Amino acid sequence: MAMTDIAQAGHGHHGKPQGLARWLFATNHKDIGSLYLWFSFCMFLSGGVLALCIRAELFRPGLQFFQPELFNQFTTLHGLIMVFGAIMPAFTGMANWMLPLMIGAPDMAFARMNNWSFWLLPPAAALLMLSFIVPGGAAAAGWTLYAPLSTQMGMGMDMTIFAIHIMGLSSIMGSINIIVTILNLRAPGMSLMKMPMFAWASLITAFLIIAVMPVLAGVVTMVLTDRHFGTHFFNAAGGGDPILYQHIFWFFGHPEVYIMALPAFGIVSQVIPAFARKPLFGYASMVYATSSIGVLSFMVWAHHMFVTGMPAAAQLFFMYATMLIAVPTGVKVFNWIATMWEGSMSFETPMLFAVGFILLFTIGGLSGVTLSVAAVDVQLHGSYYVVAHFHYVLVAGALFSLFAAIYYWFPKMTGRLYSERLGKLHFWWSLLWFNVTFFPMHFLGLAGMPRRIPDYALQFTEFNQIASVGAFMFGLGQLIFLFNMLRSLRHGAPAPQLPWDGANTLEWRIPTPAPYHSFVEAPQLEVKENGVVVRLSGGRHEE
Amino acid sequence: MAAPLASANLALLRRLTLAALLMFAFAWGLIPLYRVICEATGLNRVVSADGLPKEQAGLSARPVSLVLDATTEAGLPWQVRPLTRLVAGRTGDFIQLEYEITNNSNRRVVGQAIPRYLPAEAAAHVRKLECFCFSQQAFSPGETRRFPVVLVIDKALPAGVDSVTLGYTVYEVPSGQEGRGS
Ligand SMILES: [Cu+2]
Numbered sequence: 001m002a003m004t005d006i007a008q009a010g011h012g013h014h015g016k017p018q019g020l021a022r023w024l025f026a027t028n029h030k031d032i033g034s035l036y037l038w039f040s041f042c043m044f045l046s047g048g049v050l051a052l053c054i055r056a057e058l059f060r061p062g063l064q065f066f067q068p069e070l071f072n073q074f075t076t077l078h079g080l081i082m083v084f085g086a087i088m089p090a091f092t093g094m095a096n097w098m099l100p101l102m103i104g105a106p107d108m109a110f111a112r113m114n115n116w117s118f119w120l121l122p123p124a125a126a127l128l129m130l131s132f133i134v135p136g137g138a139a140a141a142g143w144t145l146y147a148p149l150s151t152q153m154g155m156g157m158d159m160t161i162f163a164i165h166i167m168g169l170s171s172i173m174g175s176i177n178i179i180v181t182i183l184n185l186r187a188p189g190m191s192l193m194k195m196p197m198f199a200w201a202s203l204i205t206a207f208l209i210i211a212v213m214p215v216l217a218g219v220v221t222m223v224l225t226d227r228h229f230g231t232h233f234f235n236a237a238g239g240g241d242p243i244l245y246q247h248i249f250w251f252f253g254h255p256e257v258y259i260m261a262l263p264a265f266g267i268v269s270q271v272i273p274a275f276a277r278k279p280l281f282g283y284a285s286m287v288y289a290t291s292s293i294g295v296l297s298f299m300v301w302a303h304h305m306f307v308t309g310m311p312a313a314a315q316l317f318f319m320y321a322t323m324l325i326a327v328p329t330g331v332k333v334f335n336w337i338a339t340m341w342e343g344s345m346s347f348e349t350p351m352l353f354a355v356g357f358i359l360l361f362t363i364g365g366l367s368g369v370t371l372s373v374a375a376v377d378v379q380l381h382g383s384y385y386v387v388a389h390f391h392y393v394l395v396a397g398a399l400f401s402l403f404a405a406i407y408y409w410f411p412k413m414t415g416r417l418y419s420e421r422l423g424k425l426h427f428w429w430s431l432l433w434f435n436v437t438f439f440p441m442h443f444l445g446l447a448g449m450p451r452r453i454p455d456y457a458l459q460f461t462e463f464n465q466i467a468s469v470g471a472f473m474f475g476l477g478q479l480i481f482l483f484n485m486l487r488s489l490r491h492g493a494p495a496p497q498l499p500w501d502g503a504n505t506l507e508w509r510i511p512t513p514a515p516y517h518s519f520v521e522a523p524q525l526e527v528k529e530n531g532v533v534v535r536l537s538g539g540r541h542e543e
Numbered sequence: 544m545a546a547p548l549a550s551a552n553l554a555l556l557r558r559l560t561l562a563a564l565l566m567f568a569f570a571w572g573l574i575p576l577y578r579v580i581c582e583a584t585g586l587n588r589v590v591s592a593d594g595l596p597k598e599q600a601g602l603s604a605r606p607v608s609l610v611l612d613a614t615t616e617a618g619l620p621w622q623v624r625p626l627t628r629l630v631a632g633r634t635g636d637f638i639q640l641e642y643e644i645t646n647n648s649n650r651r652v653v654g655q656a657i658p659r660y661l662p663a664e665a666a667a668h669v670r671k672l673e674c675f676c677f678s679q680q681a682f683s684p685g686e687t688r689r690f691p692v693v694l695v696i697d698k699a700l701p702a703g704v705d706s707v708t709l710g711y712t713v714y715e716v717p718s719g720q721e722g723r724g725s
Contacts, residue, residue: 109552109556110552110556172563175559176556176559176560176563179555179559180552180555180556180559183555184548184551184552184555185548210559210562210563210566211562211566212566213563214563214564214566214567214569214570215566215567215569215570216570217567217570218567218569218570218571219570222570222571222574230717232717233574235717236657236714237616237655237714237715237716237717238716238717241577244573244574244577247573247577248570248573251570251573309663311584311586
């Protein structure tokens with residue numbers, strides 16, 4: 001059976017393959033992780049350019065640069081590209097790179113499937129990009145692709161649906177790999193209740209992906225058959241119901257929020273203890289909090305639908321369930337702060353991004369609790385307050401945690417040190433301009449400015465101008481990051497094996513840069529909670 | 544990789560793939576589930592007869608005006624209009640009104656009307672006893688017909704609501720879907 005050789009690929013060949021073949025036929029988890037990270041960074045820049053187009057149009061009221069149809073395509077593709085092209089692949093890439101090193105596995109469980117998971121992504125991204133130039137342009141129904149808008153548009157929508165199928169398949173395969181690797185390939189001594197929080201977060205995220213990406217694939221398939229094959233799932237005239245689309249979409253959509261947040265929690269739970277030089281406070285409660293967030297995330301979807309005419313009893317249920325999910329999240333924030341409490345902290349770039357994450361993610365979480373109140377949501381639904389809320393969660397949450405992860409593990413990945421000066425500049429620059437961009441959006445939403453419009457009433461002008469200036473400066477700041485990475489890859493000072501004296505998980509016990517084939521033989525481990533290595537023997541690496 | 548480990552990995556791979564496939568099926572299963580839930584709770588029951596309100600002791604009848612309206616889905620070649628735009632009545636009384644529908648095309652067209660109410664809190668209190676929206680309506684080319692609508696606005700209508708708007712949106716039933724849906 002073909003699956004047998006999938007399982008056994010990646011072993012038996014040693015030494016790095018050279019040239020294009022190394023990447024095209026990559027089966028090494030580090031190579032595939034790098035591919036994921038570079039791909040998601042390209043997507044981050046593409047989605048960012050779309051965001052800047054949006055902000056340029058919104059600098060002044062009236063229509064400046066783009067017609068409303070094109071503007072709608074920008075908002076839609078910005079969302080889709082950032083969610084499915086940038087954030088999710090970036091976390092999968094991080095997991096690919098670091099998980100085997102952190103739990104003492106030789107590689108990911110299914111090396112050849114891993115290759116497929118990655119190489120499905122560029123065609124999907126190409127479909128999304130090319131949809132701009134087909135007749136009718138790209139999908140313009142918002143990233144949620146609500147019916148009946150999405151059942152009406154041109155072939156750009158079909159390309160988007162197909163792209164979602166491909167990206168969904170990719171993420172499901174990536175998740176299967178992560179689950180099997182974590183459950184079956186941990187080194188002796190690395191027990192589940194001792195392994196690093198990043199592994200826990202990746203594990204639960206992978207389960208969420210397997211549970212909900214097929215639901216998304218299903219619902220966009222229904223849109224596709226409504227469009228072309230005469231079904232009427234979402235067409236009121238044919239006995240269907242557009243509200244049904246929203247229910248199925250958000251059954252996927254809310255767990256998706258945690259798919260983009262849990263890995264961030266995992267990363268921060270590694271970085272904070274390393275720079276506070278204290279063990280993670282409340283490790284077991286972190287594990288339970290992460291799991292209960294995973295379970296609860298399936299029971300809150302209709303908080304996105306308070307204005308669809310739900311009965312009051314249902315509104316109350318989803319309102320209280322949503323508030324309830326803030327409790328385990330609050331436990332996490334408490335634990336991170338308690339970890340820092342009386343720690344001997346130092347503020348290198350990864351720590352700065354992690355602390356920035358806690359601060360800004362908490363703001364995003366609180367505006368989320370505000371929105372969970374059904375009576376308030378009726379006012380704020382579809383306004384810029386919502387835009388402000390989810391950008392605090394996704395930019396200052398997911399993105400900042402990814403920056404923390406890149407800076408934290410950069411020395412281990414590349415064997416070189418990044419420029420700390422540029423890293424700190426990148427952080428403070430991002431922190432400042434992020435807030436300049438998104439904080440005014442709270443006010444805009446409270447004052448009644450709707451999202452997804454190219455034009456607005458005059459009284460919204462000042463806050464929009466502030467947000468636009470902030471967005472362009474924030475975008476500019478990301479070039480500092482790119483420059484720092486590119487320069488440090490070539491010219492960075494050689495990194496020691498342990499660049500952070502407080503870091504004590506398994507990946508810091510292997511040479512720097514990480515050998516091409518690490519843990520060819522599993523080590524014997526004695527570990528404490530959060531993957532802190534107490535004793536290590538054996539474990540062989542090969543270049 | 545050792546053989547037992549490889550086969551353990553494969554077993555887990557199979558189970559996870561199965562889970563993903565089941566969740567894909569679950570997405571499709573939500574369609575009948577949604578119908579069943581809407582049916583059981585009566586949430587979406589907008590095109591069936593409501594039955595008379597129970598005698599509401601302690602509530603007195605009061606005057607209420609009913610504003611009538613109709614729109615057609617883009618592309619439906621019908622003219623749908625109420626014969627009066629405003630009806631004065633009392634809560635608890637039978638109110639009878641009439642709609643006229645003309646098929647302006649030279650083809651046979653089947654349509655389905657969906658009612659809605661403003662303000663939304665009035666919806667639960669308007670009880671339709673007879674309505675052309677209870678079933679699909681087939682029109683031959685050029686045909687005109689009048690439909691009586693009989694309803695009762697029950698006495699529990701919230702205080703402060705003294706005017707209710709009843710509007711119909713009429714959709715064309717795609718061929719192949721006739722006789723389904725409602
Ligand atoms: Cu949600």
